Amino acid sequence: MAHNEKLAQSMEFPPATEQPNVYPLSWNAQTAKMEEVWDAAQRENWDPKKLPWDTLDVDSYTWEERESIAYWWTLLSVFDASAPPVFAEAFIKTYEVHEEDPVRRCFFSVTRDEQNHEQMCGLAITKFLGHPDPITYEPKTDLGGRLQKNAKWLYYNGGRYWTGYKKAVPKYSLAVLFSSFLMGEIAAATIFKQMHDNSRELVFKEAFRNIGRDEGRHMAICMALMERDYPRLPAEDKAVVTKQIRAGYLFLSAVLFEPPMEFWDLPNDFIDNQREAEEVARGAGFGVPSYDAKLDNWRNAMLNLKGVLDRYDIPFPAIPEVGITGQEVSDIEMNDIIPVF
Numbered sequence: 001m002a003h004n005e006k007l008a009q010s011m012e013f014p015p016a017t018e019q020p021n022v023y024p025l026s027w028n029a030q031t032a033k034m035e036e037v038w039d040a041a042q043r044e045n046w047d048p049k050k051l052p053w054d055t056l057d058v059d060s061y062t063w064e065e066r067e068s069i070a071y072w073w074t075l076l077s078v079f080d081a082s083a084p085p086v087f088a089e090a091f092i093k094t095y096e097v098h099e100e101d102p103v104r105r106c107f108f109s110v111t112r113d114e115q116n117h118e119q120m121c122g123l124a125i126t127k128f129l130g131h132p133d134p135i136t137y138e139p140k141t142d143l144g145g146r147l148q149k150n151a152k153w154l155y156y157n158g159g160r161y162w163t164g165y166k167k168a169v170p171k172y173s174l175a176v177l178f179s180s181f182l183m184g185e186i187a188a189a190t191i192f193k194q195m196h197d198n199s200r201e202l203v204f205k206e207a208f209r210n211i212g213r214d215e216g217r218h219m220a221i222c223m224a225l226m227e228r229d230y231p232r233l234p235a236e237d238k239a240v241v242t243k244q245i246r247a248g249y250l251f252l253s254a255v256l257f258e259p260p261m262e263f264w265d266l267p268n269d270f271i272d273n274q275r276e277a278e279e280v281a282r283g284a285g286f287g288v289p290s291y292d293a294k295l296d297n298w299r300n301a302m303l304n305l306k307g308v309l310d311r312y313d314i315p316f317p318a319i320p321e322v323g324i325t326g327q328e329v330s331d332i333e334m335n336d337i338i339p340v341f
Helices: 032-044 063-080 083-096 101-129 142-159 162-171 174-198 202-232 235-256 270-283 291-310
Strands: none
Touching (some): 032 101, 032 202, 063 142, 083 162, 083 174, 174 235
């Protein structure tokens, strides 16, 4: 068709619009739970700038403590800074596939929440380092220098999956995509609850309370979509979900547990440096869970997820790192991952 061809002069109605088209002209609503989640998102929206920052005295911390706490926020931001574009892609997909109206709004709310979480990381890092960028910051201590090396390697690893994710979004259904989303939300909701309980600073307690509540709402979105779509999930998609659960564990372990060295491309002293920083941060009243607590978190999150997938006869992958048996999945590459946080 020529660009300036006037079809309206030759036919009564226009031809069918090629699909997927970026927007529906319909506001269907079949899943009542999604409307409830959207209403909660509107009530619970928060602004990181309005947290009680005036109660935080960074000068009361040593530089090792400041760099260790900023490192944890940097570790989180490797995931949270990628979350807004990751969910924005999924949000666009809900329009392209003409998802029902409350589903589109719920994915919008997740994108907005993740933007808040990223902003929170940036505010905390900037306060503690006196610099807005952990990669170009000049470390004040030996530990700070080693943590900056960790941060640079994490950033390098995290950046590798974006191309694969953009290829995955159009290829997979939302039912497959949100199996990966649920993976992160279950574990994240637990860890942020613990950090709220164990952190001393009021501003961080408030932030973790809000972030944990957001993650719980995201989990409810995933569960509602699973209940709607999984009873009709094709067998080939079930196999992809099993693989994505294993991939999600490997990817998210870097922030929720410890990065599996055979999967992540990291220097040999990475975990030792991270453990040292977490110990310093805990001593300063910042509530990073201990190794054993993180292990318990992951095991419980995986068992909860397994219980959900069992309802739909979807094989659960073996997660030997936390003592869970299941289907062996060994061919995971960074480009295979559909990660979110």
